[in-house]
Amino acid sequence: MSWFIFALAAMLGWGFADLFYKKSTDETDRYSHLRIAVWVGLVMGLASGCLLIFSAKTYTFSTLIQNAIKYSPASLGYIVSMIVGYAGIRYLEMSIISPVQNASGALASGSVIIFFLISGKIRSIRDEFSLLDIFGTAAIVFGVIALAVAEKKNTEKTESPVNGGRRMGALALIFPISYCLFDTLGTAADGIILDEKTGLGLGEIDVLIIYGFTFAFAGVLSYLFLAFKTRKFYNPFAVSEIKTKGTAALFEEAGQIFYVYAMAANPVLAAPMIASYCIVTVVLSATVLKEKLKPIQYLLVGLVIFGIILLGISEGLSEA
Numbered sequence: 001m002s003w004f005i006f007a008l009a010a011m012l013g014w015g016f017a018d019l020f021y022k023k024s025t026d027e028t029d030r031y032s033h034l035r036i037a038v039w040v041g042l043v044m045g046l047a048s049g050c051l052l053i054f055s056a057k058t059y060t061f062s063t064l065i066q067n068a069i070k071y072s073p074a075s076l077g078y079i080v081s082m083i084v085g086y087a088g089i090r091y092l093e094m095s096i097i098s099p100v101q102n103a104s105g106a107l108a109s110g111s112v113i114i115f116f117l118i119s120g121k122i123r124s125i126r127d128e129f130s131l132l133d134i135f136g137t138a139a140i141v142f143g144v145i146a147l148a149v150a151e152k153k154n155t156e157k158t159e160s161p162v163n164g165g166r167r168m169g170a171l172a173l174i175f176p177i178s179y180c181l182f183d184t185l186g187t188a189a190d191g192i193i194l195d196e197k198t199g200l201g202l203g204e205i206d207v208l209i210i211y212g213f214t215f216a217f218a219g220v221l222s223y224l225f226l227a228f229k230t231r232k233f234y235n236p237f238a239v240s241e242i243k244t245k246g247t248a249a250l251f252e253e254a255g256q257i258f259y260v261y262a263m264a265a266n267p268v269l270a271a272p273m274i275a276s277y278c279i280v281t282v283v284l285s286a287t288v289l290k291e292k293l294k295p296i297q298y299l300l301v302g303l304v305i306f307g308i309i310l311l312g313i314s315e316g317l318s319e320a
Contacts (some may be wrong), residue, residue, distance in 0.1 A: 003265035004312055006258045007273045015256025015280025017248050018094055019288060024244030026090045031229065034222040036245055038236055040082070041219015043249035047089070048212025055205055065211050070202060074193060077213045078187030081179045083218070090174025093291045098281035099147035100176035101183065108187035108271045115192060117270070132314035133269060138273045139307030143300045145247030147278065150296055187275075191267030194260065204260045212258070273311060276304045 018076045031109040052059060068075075081104075088097055115247055117261070202210075226234045255277075277300045285291040 001034070003262045004273075005032045005272055006262035006265070007270045008261055008308075009258035010274045011277035011280055012253045013251050013258060013276075014277040015284060017251035017255060018098055018277075019279040020092045020244055020248035020251060021086065022089055022285075022289060024241075024248055025086070027090050029090075031226055033083055033088060034226050035234060035236070035241070036086045036248065037083050037222040038219045038226070038234065039241070039245040039249040040252055041222065043246070043253050044212035044238065045219065047257075048209045048216065051205055051209050051212070052109060055178035055209070057205065059209070064210070064213075067202060067206050068214065069191060071207060071210045072212075074186045074207075075211050077182045077184075077189060078116050079215055079218050080209070081182035081186060083222075084175055084182065088179065091175065093288065094285040098278035098285075099144060099150075100173065101179040102144055102278040103188055103277040104183035108184045108191060108275075110190035111184065111188040112267050112271065112307075115188070126245045130314050131262045132310050134313060136307040136310030137269060137272055139310065140276050140304050142276060143304035143307065144252050144276055146303075147282070147297065147300045150294075150300070151200040178207025187263075187271050190260075190263050191271060194264040194267060204264050207260050208257060212253075263317045269311060274306060276308065279304050 021036060024032075024036060029035075029313075046184060085097070190207075194204070225232060234239070241302055259270075259274055262274060281299060282301060
């Protein structure tokens with residue numbers, strides 16, 4: 001049952017991270033996404049440093065570089081997708097942007113299945129997964145993609161999501177769509193790299209350390225770019241920044257930790273389930289940010305929850 005619990009925890013962590021990303025975004029600040037990247041890099045770098053110090057494994061500089069090269073397809077995909085996503089928050093409501101972005105989980109799951117079938121790692125889907133797994137995953141995939149499609153059509157009709165979105169109209173969807181594509185690359189790579197049976201020899205701690213340091217480097221570059229463009233140094237430790245961007249970064253790191261362990265245990269089922277954290281974002285957007293939801297959104301959120309319940313039942317039966 002461990003992968004299922006980890007996946008649920010990752011869903012909650014990233015759902016709350018989305019909420020605080022939106023709360024920390026200044027729609028009048030063209031560099032707001034870089035300020036968020038600075039904070040995420042800071043938290044992830046500190047977390048990786050602690051793991052490096054307290055880990056039972058001994059790392060040399062050469063080992064870290066080799067691991068970073070192995071994990072680079074996943075880390076680069078994630079970092080690009082996240083920074084693009086932070087930029088898109090300026091133009092779109094979270095109840096719109098999150099479902100579109102997280103269609104990546106469905107795409108990545110399909111990519112991993114195809115890879116495992118072609119490489120002979122699994123003989124067939126029915127041999128590896130129960131009917132509850134298949135139906136539950138199908139419900140999640142359909143629900144998330146349908147949420148994305150519904151919001152895309154609605155945005156194209158109105159062409160005025162929020163403030164800055166009025167200037168871009170439906171073109172603002174380029175941000176979540178780009179996020180989806182890059183995140184698909186990262187998640188699919190993770191599914192292959194982290195899989196306990198077919199991976200590249202990188203454990204969960206290895207990945208958390210490498211990814212954290214890589215994002216810390218991206219955060220440093222973001223900080224320097226901010227200083228160059230604005231001609232002043234950004235202070236991430238202002239109280240207002242800590243309350244919003246700092247909290248978002250902490251939830252992001254918590255979600256990342258649980259995500260890594262879930263993907264290592266069961267990448268095919270964990271990927272679409274974790275991607276459904278958009279339902280947490282949608283619910284929080286309605287209750288906290290007061291974004292209005294349509295009946296179809298509630299229906300599709302219910303479908304995704306139903307799929308998650310099926311996966312939970314299946315996992316419980318398999319361990320009984």
